[in-house]
Amino acid sequence: MTDAPRGLLGGLTNYGDAGFSRYLRRSFASSMGYSRQMLDKPIVGICYAAGGFNNCHRDVPALIEAVKRGVLAAGALPIDFPTISLGEVFLSPTSLKYRNLMSMDVEEMIRAQPMDSVVLIGGCDKTVPAQLMGAASADLPAIQLVTGPMSTGRHRGERLGACTDCRRFWARYRADEIDAAEIDAVEQKLASTAGTCAVMGTASTMAAIAEALGMMPAGAAAVPAVDAQRLRIAEETGRIAVALIDAPRRPSEIMTAPAIENALRILLAIGGSTNAILHLTAIAGRLGHPIDLRHLNHLSDTTPVLVNLKPTGDLYMEDLAAAGGIPAVMREIRDLLHLDCMTITGETIGERIDAWDPWVDTKAIRPRTDPVDPEGGLVALFGNLAPRGAILKRSAADARLFERQARCVVFDSLDDLAQRIDDPDLDVTADDALILRNAGPCSPSSMPEAGYIPIPRKLAQAGVKDMIRISDARMSGTAFGTVVLHVSPDAASGGMLALVRSGDTIELSVANRRLELLVDPPELEQRRAALPAPAAPAVRGHDWLHAQFITQADQGCDFTFLQRQGVTQPA
Numbered sequence: 001m002t003d004a005p006r007g008l009l010g011g012l013t014n015y016g017d018a019g020f021s022r023y024l025r026r027s028f029a030s031s032m033g034y035s036r037q038m039l040d041k042p043i044v045g046i047c048y049a050a051g052g053f054n055n056c057h058r059d060v061p062a063l064i065e066a067v068k069r070g071v072l073a074a075g076a077l078p079i080d081f082p083t084i085s086l087g088e089v090f091l092s093p094t095s096l097k098y099r100n101l102m103s104m105d106v107e108e109m110i111r112a113q114p115m116d117s118v119v120l121i122g123g124c125d126k127t128v129p130a131q132l133m134g135a136a137s138a139d140l141p142a143i144q145l146v147t148g149p150m151s152t153g154r155h156r157g158e159r160l161g162a163c164t165d166c167r168r169f170w171a172r173y174r175a176d177e178i179d180a181a182e183i184d185a186v187e188q189k190l191a192s193t194a195g196t197c198a199v200m201g202t203a204s205t206m207a208a209i210a211e212a213l214g215m216m217p218a219g220a221a222a223v224p225a226v227d228a229q230r231l232r233i234a235e236e237t238g239r240i241a242v243a244l245i246d247a248p249r250r251p252s253e254i255m256t257a258p259a260i261e262n263a264l265r266i267l268l269a270i271g272g273s274t275n276a277i278l279h280l281t282a283i284a285g286r287l288g289h290p291i292d293l294r295h296l297n298h299l300s301d302t303t304p305v306l307v308n309l310k311p312t313g314d315l316y317m318e319d320l321a322a323a324g325g326i327p328a329v330m331r332e333i334r335d336l337l338h339l340d341c342m343t344i345t346g347e348t349i350g351e352r353i354d355a356w357d358p359w360v361d362t363k364a365i366r367p368r369t370d371p372v373d374p375e376g377g378l379v380a381l382f383g384n385l386a387p388r389g390a391i392l393k394r395s396a397a398d399a400r401l402f403e404r405q406a407r408c409v410v411f412d413s414l415d416d417l418a419q420r421i422d423d424p425d426l427d428v429t430a431d432d433a434l435i436l437r438n439a440g441p442c443s444p445s446s447m448p449e450a451g452y453i454p455i456p457r458k459l460a461q462a463g464v465k466d467m468i469r470i471s472d473a474r475m476s477g478t479a480f481g482t483v484v485l486h487v488s489p490d491a492a493s494g495g496m497l498a499l500v501r502s503g504d505t506i507e508l509s510v511a512n513r514r515l516e517l518l519v520d521p522p523e524l525e526q527r528r529a530a531l532p533a534p535a536a537p538a539v540r541g542h543d544w545l546h547a548q549f550i551t552q553a554d555q556g557c558d559f560t561f562l563q564r565q566g567v568t569q570p571a
């Protein structure tokens, strides 16, 4: 404990008279109906990201109520406050563009308002990363609570869950395997409860990562949104947040370099989303712990995929929860983890694992002796096409495409892709590589989840299910295919991807972690000299901030001035 003022009297508004500041703050807080007895208690802030444009956070009001119950029972005053909320499918051009902005909102509102610890309530893809990034920078004791995954629906006897099944049915519709009436019916059933996407997409992956980092109670990541256990976890989270006031464990003490390596191991073992690499890199960057993509390859080579969830496997998050959750996954790879990492509940990762129910459903969480895949789900590729790296989710890809040279079919932008991909006259075969550029962090489209380039309709109708696809874009964690993403540097910043032409040959070798453009260097220099001048940058507002300070994918697409090492001035 320190002697610094706590509760309502912390961080006073400055009027040049501290006594007046205290008197005025108490007076205005009293207007909300609090007694003086309540206002004298320490405060737990409840930072939540909910809104009408975020379906995944529909049950946040109930979670806030449960957290408050836990805080009050433990003797503190809970005060909730909203921040920006990012609903994945409601933001243009893409939610990633606003993740850093949300993280600044979270950081500054934690820092500026009087609270002694904070509960972070998020769930949808970008909200948990933004909250962890903001909390890492503010470094007030903080604990994460996620909204939890959706439960599955049914269509004609088949289980459905957003959003791997969204893509699967859409691909069948594009291939004329189902009609418009059936795709309309499926549309109503894919996302049928509150909560986040039901598979091992980005939201589920980030929940697992938050737990693996030690920022949540054990077992909290996978419990469905609509399960009563989710509310009990919220209540427990409130109690833990009060305990953190007198025994502060700050984000910088929880999310250490070894804890981040634990999170990478879990990301690999669960067959998690490619997006999580970006987000974990950004979170770690706030604490001065860079993630080296070559080290990711080492971890990937030595970490099996154990979790049998879509899009890598068959099942859904509710099955993972019932099977034993993230602690059961951690137990299976305990020899690969840093067991002495401290968690937000005051126990180490090793103690958590030891205390967890030993029963496990091996259909959802496979034993080391019978993994879904003996190697990790994600690999980083390097070469002249991606000198700073690119990412492939090999566990969700067709291994028959991993070692080959392919002719390039290039799309210059998302608009170009939309206009030509289904053109019956497009010169493309199933053996080609589809290349999409100007979809990276420095492009006007701000790195959307467009890397899952659709199979050209004429090939889809002929039964083609997968092709090599390469871009500087991202891919939804719920998607699948031989899709190389996050090519760095991106085309808009002058990366090699800008120089590729249709008819060129690329060489992909997953075994050698290589991605090469097989064009002679003098020819590439000529092409570089002929590149058009970049578009005029934005001149105001958040667009200006984004254009000036966004980093490449290998640095997590954070703003340079938010990274731990300090402020970088615009060029």
Ligand code: FES
Residues within 6 Å of the ligand: 056, 087, 088, 089, 123, 124, 125, 162, 163, 195, 196, 197, 201, 203
């Ligand atoms: Fe929110 Fe998928 S849209 S988690």
